[in-house]
Structure formats: structure tokens, C-alpha cells
Amino acid sequence: MLFLCDEIIEQLLEENVKIGEDYIAFPLGNFTQVIHAVNYAFRAGLAFGGIPAGEREQHRDYQRRRVRAFVLHLGELDDVKVAAEMGAIFMGFP
Secondary structure (H helix, E strand, O other), X not given: OEEEEOHHHHHHHHOOOOOEHHHOEEEEXXXXXXXXXXXXXXXXXXXXXXXXXXXXXXXXXXXXXXXXXXXXXXXXXXXXHHHHHHHHHHXXXX
């Protein structure tokens, strides 16, 4: 499953690469929308891990052990992008 952000979406569309539900590649929008992918992965702990809401350390441990995800940032950095990336890293997604 791929969650795509920023220029990658435009580049794929220009090259006529098929994206969407049928191809398990979801365009999210600008880079800060990467937090939606993190939220999606976080809900795995709620749904499948049996971890109640509010148990931060249990959720982080579950994400690190069970959910295979990472954020790959290409391009220039700014404070907002770095904050979104740090949020993903905090949740256990390098």
C-alpha cells in the first residue's frame, strides 16, 4: 500500500501511472497530509492490537513491532515538513 504526497502524484499522473484504490496507491495531497497515512497505520493498533485509546507507549511499541511503514521525503525541507516527519518518526515509522 502506497500513500503518495506532493510532486510525486503529479509526476505519476504525467507518466500515466495508474493510482487509486484498484492499485493500492493513494494520492493524499501536500506533504503534511502524510499524517493521514500515519493515522491509518495507528488505527491498526486500535483495531487489531486491542490497545485502548490513550495508551501512547503501547501504541508506539505496537507500531514499531508490527506495522512495516516508513516515510520517504524527497525535496526541500521546511519547518512544517520536518514537523510532519518527526510525528511519523515518533510513532515508530522511520
